[in-house]
Structure formats: structure tokens, C-alpha cells
Amino acid sequence: MSNFDYDLFVIGGGSGGVRAARVAAGETGAKVALAEEDRYGGTCVIRGCVPKKLMVFASGYPGMVEEGRAYGWDISLGGFNWDDFHGKLAAELDRLEGIYRKLLAGSGVETFDARARLVDAHTVELSTGERKTAKHILLAMGGRVSVPDVPGIEHAITSNEIFHLPQLPKSILIVGGGYIASEFAGVMNGLGVKTTQFYRGAQILRGFDDEARGLVAEEMMQRGVDLHLGTNVERMEKVEGGIKVTATNGSEQVFEQVMYATGRAPNTDDMGLEEVGVKLGRKGEVLVDDYSQTSVPSIYAVGDVTDRVNLTPVAIREGMAFVDTVFRGKPTPVDHDLIASAIFTQPEMGTVGLSEEDAAAQEPIEVYATSFKPMQSSFAGKSDRVLMKLIVSKATRKVLGCHIVAPGAGEMIQLAGIAVKMGATKEDFDRTVAVHPVMAEELVTLRSPIRET
Numbered sequence: 001m002s003n004f005d006y007d008l009f010v011i012g013g014g015s016g017g018v019r020a021a022r023v024a025a026g027e028t029g030a031k032v033a034l035a036e037e038d039r040y041g042g043t044c045v046i047r048g049c050v051p052k053k054l055m056v057f058a059s060g061y062p063g064m065v066e067e068g069r070a071y072g073w074d075i076s077l078g079g080f081n082w083d084d085f086h087g088k089l090a091a092e093l094d095r096l097e098g099i100y101r102k103l104l105a106g107s108g109v110e111t112f113d114a115r116a117r118l119v120d121a122h123t124v125e126l127s128t129g130e131r132k133t134a135k136h137i138l139l140a141m142g143g144r145v146s147v148p149d150v151p152g153i154e155h156a157i158t159s160n161e162i163f164h165l166p167q168l169p170k171s172i173l174i175v176g177g178g179y180i181a182s183e184f185a186g187v188m189n190g191l192g193v194k195t196t197q198f199y200r201g202a203q204i205l206r207g208f209d210d211e212a213r214g215l216v217a218e219e220m221m222q223r224g225v226d227l228h229l230g231t232n233v234e235r236m237e238k239v240e241g242g243i244k245v246t247a248t249n250g251s252e253q254v255f256e257q258v259m260y261a262t263g264r265a266p267n268t269d270d271m272g273l274e275e276v277g278v279k280l281g282r283k284g285e286v287l288v289d290d291y292s293q294t295s296v297p298s299i300y301a302v303g304d305v306t307d308r309v310n311l312t313p314v315a316i317r318e319g320m321a322f323v324d325t326v327f328r329g330k331p332t333p334v335d336h337d338l339i340a341s342a343i344f345t346q347p348e349m350g351t352v353g354l355s356e357e358d359a360a361a362q363e364p365i366e367v368y369a370t371s372f373k374p375m376q377s378s379f380a381g382k383s384d385r386v387l388m389k390l391i392v393s394k395a396t397r398k399v400l401g402c403h404i405v406a407p408g409a410g411e412m413i414q415l416a417g418i419a420v421k422m423g424a425t426k427e428d429f430d431r432t433v434a435v436h437p438v439m440a441e442e443l444v445t446l447r448s449p450i451r452e453t
């Protein structure tokens with residue numbers, strides 16, 4: 001008999017924490033508790049992937065109506081009712097949170113709607129004042145938005161607030177060039193908001209394949225996003241009708257809203273971590289080994305709080321591997337290699353493996369790519385372009401990277417990701433007969449390299 005209150009105490013009710021708690025309690029019979037100070041479901045469900053994707057859907061209809069007209073439909077675009085959409089969005093998030101709570105209860109996990117912090121290697125203290133002990137503690141607190149210290153930053157919103165605006169603004173400035181900034185620039189523009197984006201560097205989506213992010217940026221501008229590269233905010237002040245923004249290039253403009261999407265930081269402040277001996281990295285992330293174990297043997301950590309690959313499916317994998325390791329006696333490291341992902345810009349980008357630049361720095365490669373006007377929008381008289389690109393190792397013939405910029409690229413890369421993860425060669429792609437007529441058929445009909453290094 002254990003002397004602890006629980007076998008496992010999980011801090012954080014997001015994707016990673018909930019999955020680990022449910023599986024440990026429901027499938028291994030462990031006695032599990034979980035504390036969440038905010039809403040169950042975490043960033044992804046409550047203020048991230050899920051509401052974002054619903055907003056991406058909402059913002060796509062004006063383009064569809066326009067295209068429909070070109071196909072002979074006698075339709076025109078009416079107005080967008082933000083209150084209506086927002087009400088439905090809030091109800092959907094309530095529904096999803098309810099499911100998360102039900103799943104936990106159904107697996108026998110005891111939940112505390114409270115903040116928890118560490119007291120020692122086996123004890124947490126809840127904001128209610130109660131203390132609980134556990135043989136193992138799992139840190140799954142996720143991350144939070146991080147904004148720079150710019151004069152007037154208090155006037156700006158972040159991705160936390162964008163889903164709850166009382167009304168849709170007439171104009172918005174989005175600051176940043178990462179996933180969140182670029183996705184919301186597309187969403188706001190699609191919803192009819194005059195959208196400006198400032199990015200301090202030379203091209204948005206740093207770290208992704210240059211050709212792919214270049215095309216995304218071009219297409220975003222063509223759809224109406226006023227993208228300013230090499231530009232940042234110097235200061236902001238509240239004025240009649242909005243926020244006056246002075247840019248680093250000296251220009252001044254008033255926007256009804258300014259949204260910062262300048263990165264996220266691990267949620268490790270004031271958790272008692274270092275006092276207990278849990279080592280943190282430079283950004284405040286919890287340092288873990290391949291099995292998600294921290295420097296304190298009874299304490300593990302999964303998801304964004306560890307700042308490994310900050311994506312929901314990765315946190316879920318880490319949570320499951322933790323349960324296998326600790327509760328099933330099967331030490332399981334998480335494989336963080338070749339994770340396919342999608343960026344819901346407009347057009348979408350789907351990517352797996354190495355960018356051309358990273359692959360070329362590693363070994364001799366061949367680059368196969370084609371960029372073309374897809375049938376559906378081309379028929380409607382639009383000049384939209386898509387990109388299908390493969391990076392191939394000269395030595396092994398393996399596909400090292402696959403990059404797709406196209407409507408539906410997220411769906412496509414999920415499938416291409418299986419082949420790449422299996423180690424498919426260019427010749428494996430070539431002997432796959434095309435599906436016709438679809439955009440992705442180009443991935444199996446790329447004949448000769450456009451570049452070699």
C-alpha cells in the first residue's frame with residue numbers, strides 16, 4: 001500500500017495532461033488527480049487550434065462566394081454577423097470543455113479546479129490551501145503568450161482576446177511573423193477586416209522552407225493582407241477611434257485593434273519548481289530526458305511546458321509515452337523526428353521534414369518542385385498559385401522534406417507524412433500512380449530536379 005494520496009498528480013488540464021491522466025487512471029488502474037486553474041482542454045481547445053480553425057472556416061466563405069459566382073451561381077455575399085458566430089463559438093467551446101471533464105470523470109480521475117504548485121518532490125499545494133501527495137507528479141502547465149515591453153503594449157490584445165472581441169474591428173495590425181500572426185492575418189482579412197501585418201525580419205514563418213513561405217507571403221498579400229517586412233512597432237498610444245502605432249520606419253497609422261503574436265513562453269513562473277530541484281532552461285522550460293523525466297526523479301513533464309515541439313499531438317504522444325514508461329513498465333521515449341504539421345494561413349502550408357536550406361546544409365540533395373495555378377480557382381479567373389515540393393537525398397534517395405502550399409495542404413501532408421516517416425524514396429513516390437485530377441498528383445509526377453546541391 002502506498003503512503004501517498006495518489007499514484008499520479010497531474011498539474012494542467014490541457015491536451016498532454018488530460019491524456020496522461022485519463023490513460024493512467026482508466027487503463028492502468030492508477031489513482032490519479034488533476035488540477036486545472038482555468039478551463040479544461042487547455043490552449044488548443046479553449047484559445048488555440050480549435051477556435052482558430054473555426055475562424056479560418058468562417059473567413060473562407062467570402063472567397064467561396066466569389067468563386068461560386070464565377071462558376072455560374074447567382075449568389076452574393078451578405079454581411080458577417082460576429083455576434084452570431086461568436087455565440088456559437090462560445091457554445092462549442094463549452095461543449096468541448098464538458099467532454100474533457102466527462103472523459104476525466106469517466107476514467108476515474110479526481111479533478112480540482114484550482115492552481116497547484118510544488119511543495120516537495122511528492123507534494124503539491126492547491127490554491128484552496130489543501131496539500132496532496134503523490135508517488136509521481138506530471139507537469140503539464142503548457143505555455144502562455146509572451147509580448148515585448150514596447151511603450152503602449154497595454155493597448156494591444158493577444159490570441160487570448162481575439163476570440164472574445166465585443167465586435168469585429170474595421171482595421172487591425174498584427175505584429176509577428178510566426179504561426180499565430182500569419183494565421184490570424186488571413187482570418188481577419190477573410191472576415192473583411194482591413195488587415196496590416198508587421199514582421200521584423202526579412203520573411204514571415206522563419207525556419208520553414210524559403211520557397212514555401214515566400215509563396216505564402218505573396219499569396220497573403222495578393223488576397224489583401226498589407227504585409228510590411230523588416231518593420232516593427234516603436235510605440236503605441238490610445239487615440240480617438242483606436243491605437244496610434246508608430247513604426248520603426250517612422251510611419252504613423254491608427255488601427256482599431258493591435259494584436260501581438262510574438263511567441264509563447266512556458267508556464268513555469270511561481271510553481272515552486274526550482275525550489276524543489278526541477279531544472280529549468282534558458283526560456284524557463286522544464287528540462288527533461290527522452291522519457292520526459294525532470295531532474296527530480298518523481299517529477300515528469302510533457303507538452304509546451306518542456307518547449308520541445310510545441311504542438312498538441314506531440315503533447316498527447318508525450319503523455320502516452322509517460323504512462324507507458326511509469327505505469328506500464330515499458331520505458332518509451334518519444335520520437336520527435338519527422339513530425340508533419342500544418343499552418344492554417346490562406347493558402348495553407350503543410351510540411352514534413354527538412355526545408356531545402358536545412359537539407360542542403362546537411363548533405364547533397366536534389367530539389368523537385370512545381371508551382372502552378374490550381375484548376376478550381378484558375379477556372380474562376382483567379383491567379384492563386386500552389387506549390388508542391390520534395391527534397392531528396394542524393395545518397396539514399398530518401399525524401400527528406402515535403403512542402404505543400406495549397407488549399408487543403410494540412411490534409412495532404414498528413415498522408416504524405418506517413419510515406420516520409422516510413423523512409424520513402426523519390427522512386428517510391430514515382431511508382432505511385434497519380435490520382436487525377438487533384439493538386440497532390442504533382443507529388444508523384446515530378447520528373448527532373450529543378451536544383452541540385
Ligand code: NDP
Binds near residue numbers: 177311341
Ligand atoms: P512563433 O515563435 O511561431 O513566432 C513568433 C513571432 O514573433 C516570430 O515571427 C518572431 O520573429 C516574432 N517576435 C518575437 N519577438 C518579437 C518582438 N520583440 N518584436 C516583434 N516580433 C517579435 O510564435 P507564435 O506566437 O506565432 O506561436 C507560438 C507557438 O504555437 C508556435 O511555435 C507553435 O508551436 C504553436 N502554434 C502552432 C500552430 C500550428 O501548428 N498550426 C498554430 C499556432 C501556434 P523572429 O522570427 O524574428 O524571431
